[in-house]
Structures are given as C-alpha cells and as structure tokens.
Amino acid sequence: MNNKSKFHKKYWENNYKNNQIGWDIGYASPPITNYIDQLNNKDLSILIPGAGNAYEADYLFHNGFKNITILDIAEQPLKNLQDRIPSFPKENLIQGDFFSHIPTYDLIVEQTFYCAISPESRSKYADKTFELLNSGGKLVGLLFDFPLTEEGPPFGGSLHEYKNTFSEKFHINVLESSFNSIKPRLGRELFIIFEKK
Numbered sequence: 460m461n462n463k464s465k466f467h468k469k470y471w472e473n474n475y476k477n478n479q480i481g482w483d484i485g486y487a488s489p490p491i492t493n494y495i496d497q498l499n500n501k502d503l504s505i506l507i508p509g510a511g512n513a514y515e516a517d518y519l520f521h522n523g524f525k526n527i528t529i530l531d532i533a534e535q536p537l538k539n540l541q542d543r544i545p546s547f548p549k550e551n552l553i554q555g556d557f558f559s560h561i562p563t564y565d566l567i568v569e570q571t572f573y574c575a576i577s578p579e580s581r582s583k584y585a586d587k588t589f590e591l592l593n594s595g596g597k598l599v600g601l602l603f604d605f606p607l608t609e610e611g612p613p614f615g616g617s618l619h620e621y622k623n624t625f626s627e628k629f630h631i632n633v634l635e636s637s638f639n640s641i642k643p644r645l646g647r648e649l650f651i652i653f654e655k656k
Contacts (some may be wrong), residue, residue: 509572569600574613
C-alpha cells in the first residue's frame with residue numbers, strides 16, 4: 460500500500476473497527492489537559508480535527524466547555540464518543556474532510572492529526588487552520604518531534620519544519636519540548652501555541 464492510499468476514509472474506518480490504533484493512548488494527553496485547565500472562557504468555540512476517539516473532547520465537556528466540534532473522516536470514532544458521552548450534541552459530531560470544513564473557531568486542538576496526514580499536505584493544513592480560526596484564534600496541542608520518513612502514519616517532523624510551515628500566518632507563541640508528555644512520548648513531542656496573525 461503506498462502512502463497516498465493510506466489517507467482515504469476506508470483506511471481509517473478499518474483501523475478503528477479493528478482497533479488498530481496504536482497512537483490512541485485511551486485518555487486525554489496531559490500537556491493538553493494542562494492547557495485546558497488554564498482556560499477561563501467556557502464559551503470558546505473549539506474544533507478537534509482528525510479527532511479520532513477525541514478524549515480531549517471528554518475532558519473539555521466534563522470541565523464545562525459545551526461549544527466543541529469533533530471532526531473525523533471516519534464514522535466509528537464519532538460513534539465511540541457518542542457511546543461514552545450520550546449527552547454530547549450529535550450535531551457537533553461531524554464526519555467529514557478537514558480540508559472541506561467551513562465554520563470558524565476560537566481554538567483548534569491538535570492531537571495526532573497533523574502527523575497522520577500526508578507530509579505533502581502540511582502547508583495546506585497550515586492554510587486551512589488559519590482559515591478556520593477566528594481573529595486571534597489559536598492552534599494548540601502537540602506535534603511529534605522525530606525524523607520525518609516515508610514510513611507512517613504517524614509521520615515525524617521537527618521544530619525547524621514547524622516554524623517554516625506556520626510562521627507566515629501564525630505568531631509562534633510556544634513551540635517547545637513537552638515536559639509533561641506521557642512516558643513513551645517524552646522527548647518526542649513539542650507543545651505548541653500558534654496564534655493567528
């Protein structure tokens with residue numbers, strides 16, 4: 460299977476149905492929950508793209524954030540979230556393509572989506588994220604910090620690459636090694652806060 464064939468809907472749907480989701484840690488990542496704990500405005504409009512099982516959505520929802528949209532190309536992880544949180548608004552669970560998504564948000568949470576898309580689409584991701592954010596909106600989350608190869612997903616990346624990809628349209632407020640990553644990823648993740656220019 461070549462890399463281009465890995466990004467279609469059926470590929471991701473099969474991974475979730477067969478529980479072939481090695482990137483899924485089963486709970487919200489500590490660097491992201493730590494950031495969420497510092498947010499005071501519970502009315503923020505939040506998008507989690509390529510969300511998978513979206514444990515960050517669980518954390519947000521149970522901490523009073525209600526304006527959360529989950530977007531994934533596969534249906535199964537959306538069903539999984541609905542099973543975990545029956546009261547989560549169904550209209551905020553969207554099966555669709557990130558690059559075709561239209562509404563705008565105050566905050567986009569990045570957790571293992573960027574590393575799953577084809578590396579050739581990374582500048583397109585930066586453009587689309589810029590487009591989906593309201594004025595002063597932020598892209599916050601984690602990016603992998605290990606050499607980029609053809610093997611993936613997940614695909615790696617580096618601080619230098621991320622600066623080059625995002626700095627034209629975003630203020631790089633934070634781009635640093637994540638001190639509170641889970642043990643298997645310690646030293647292999649960068650925490651980011653990118654603010655729309």
